[in-house]
Amino acid sequence: MAEEGIARRVVVVGTGLIGTSIALALRERGTEVLLTDRDAAALRMAVELGAGDALPEGATAEPADLAVLAVPPAAVAVTLLDAQKRGLATAYTDVASVKAVPLAQAAELGCDLTTFVAGHPLAGSERSGPAAARPDLFLGRPWALCPTPDAAPEAVATVTGLARACGAEPVVVEPGEHDRAVALVSHAPHVVSAAVAARLTGADDVALGLSGQGVRDVTRIAASDPRLWIGILSANSEPVADVLEAVATDLAVAASLLRDGSEEAAAHVADLLLRGNAGRSRIPGKHGGDQSAYAVVPVVIPDRPGELAMIFQAAGIAGVNIEDVTIEHSPGRPLGVLELSVEPEAAERLAAELRARGWSVPG
Ligand SMILES: NC(=O)c1ccc[n+]([C@@H]2O[C@H](COP(=O)([O-])OP(=O)(O)OC[C@H]3O[C@@H](n4cnc5c(N)ncnc54)[C@H](O)[C@@H]3O)[C@@H](O)[C@H]2O)c1
Numbered sequence: 058m059a060e061e062g063i064a065r066r067v068v069v070v071g072t073g074l075i076g077t078s079i080a081l082a083l084r085e086r087g088t089e090v091l092l093t094d095r096d097a098a099a100l101r102m103a104v105e106l107g108a109g110d111a112l113p114e115g116a117t118a119e120p121a122d123l124a125v126l127a128v129p130p131a132a133v134a135v136t137l138l139d140a141q142k143r144g145l146a147t148a149y150t151d152v153a154s155v156k157a158v159p160l161a162q163a164a165e166l167g168c169d170l171t172t173f174v175a176g177h178p179l180a181g182s183e184r185s186g187p188a189a190a191r192p193d194l195f196l197g198r199p200w201a202l203c204p205t206p207d208a209a210p211e212a213v214a215t216v217t218g219l220a221r222a223c224g225a226e227p228v229v230v231e232p233g234e235h236d237r238a239v240a241l242v243s244h245a246p247h248v249v250s251a252a253v254a255a256r257l258t259g260a261d262d263v264a265l266g267l268s269g270q271g272v273r274d275v276t277r278i279a280a281s282d283p284r285l286w287i288g289i290l291s292a293n294s295e296p297v298a299d300v301l302e303a304v305a306t307d308l309a310v311a312a313s314l315l316r317d318g319s320e321e322a323a324a325h326v327a328d329l330l331l332r333g334n335a336g337r338s339r340i341p342g343k344h345g346g347d348q349s350a351y352a353v354v355p356v357v358i359p360d361r362p363g364e365l366a367m368i369f370q371a372a373g374i375a376g377v378n379i380e381d382v383t384i385e386h387s388p389g390r391p392l393g394v395l396e397l398s399v400e401p402e403a404a405e406r407l408a409a410e411l412r413a414r415g416w417s418v419p420g
């Protein structure tokens with residue numbers, strides 16, 4: 058170990074979106090990374106992206122400090138068994154979106170659970186494969202860790218160090234609790250997104266042509282790889298079904314109230330919308346903070362090269378840290394609205410600096 062909890066040499070098994078993103082984040086910190094994937098093209102691309110070197114065939118001369126198994130949930134247990142038989146590393150972790158089933162499979166296969174600490178970074182994308190990988194994917198995101206009672210403290214320290222090295226916040230949670238939690242905040246939302254997107258398969262050109270940002274936001278994750286997601290959902294079926302049934306009840310009640318058409322019925326629909334506002338406001342912002350804690354400074358920006366860079370530079374000159382950024386494009390016009398989230402006390406200073414430099418800052 059170079060320093061406590063920080064691995065010097067890491068093997069990444071599975072060079073898709075998550076494995077390559079972890080490898081890139083580690084490479085930025087100078088960690089030696091060895092890569093392997095059963096798909097030769099995915100491995101080659103990860104190597105070309107600078108994520109590390111290909112792991113030589115057969116056992117490595119000296120076990121790495123850590124092997125990260127970034128394969129689909131159904132492949133975690135067999136991949137762990139194989140990696141442990143090859144003596145790839147002194148500690149092992151996975152990144153699968155579901156935890157209880159792969160852990161039970163690993164125990165059943167006779168894997169060594171003293172060196173394995175199951176993990177799950179809560180960051181990703183609707184895109185798969187190494188081409189979509191980013192070293193900053195995990196910055197400020199939670200990274201669930203589910204050590205079993207058998208896990209050695211050294212293995213827990215090494216895997217905690219991996220999460221921190223990728224810029225994430227480790228959160229220790231029991232596997233069953235993890236799976237129920239992600240059913241609510243990740244897996245059921247995925248199915249709901251797919252159900253909304255599925256309505257569009259029969260949409261005509263007029264309807265599709267009127268698509269705004271709302272439908273794009275609600276359906277972004279519906280573009281994900283169905284093979285990966287069926288593996289996730291079927292390994293967490295009961296908790297996901299519980300959430301989907303509750304959502305389906307809300308939707309069925311809303312539909313019947315809308316058909317009713319009375320003022321009283323509309324008030325009940327409004328109640329669902331208000332519960333939606335309340336639920337949405339409970340999602341933590343960056344670093345687990347309250348997202349409503351930031352003030353938003355809107356800036357009208359012409360669609361010109363270098364515009365964003367100049368705005369960020371002006372924020373730097375004003376000594377204002379930008380916590381988050383969104384861009385709303387104005388369809389068919391060479392304009393957009395940039396929304397800069399900043400600490401409330403910095404909002405006026407930033408607005409004044411930007412106005413002084415000629416940008417339009419409404420409000
Ligand atoms: N996609 C996300 O947003 C996301 C986020 C967090 C965690 N995860 C989890 O990360 C894991 C990987 O997902 P991904 O999005 O990177 O998928 P991906 O399809 O981009 O990459 C998976 C890689 O694993 C390889 N692979 C599959 N089976 C293998 C095996 N038996 N041995 C070696 N390599 C094998 C594939 O060839 C592929 O390159 C999954 O367990 C998933 O649940 C995904």
Ligand SMILES: O=C(O)C(=O)C[C@]1(C(=O)O)C=C[C@@H](O)C=C1
Pocket residue numbers: 153154178179180181182183242243244278
């Ligand atoms: O942002 C996305 O594209 C994701 O769907 C990422 C997301 C999530 O639901 O937040 C999806 C599955 C993972 O297990 C972790 C993260």
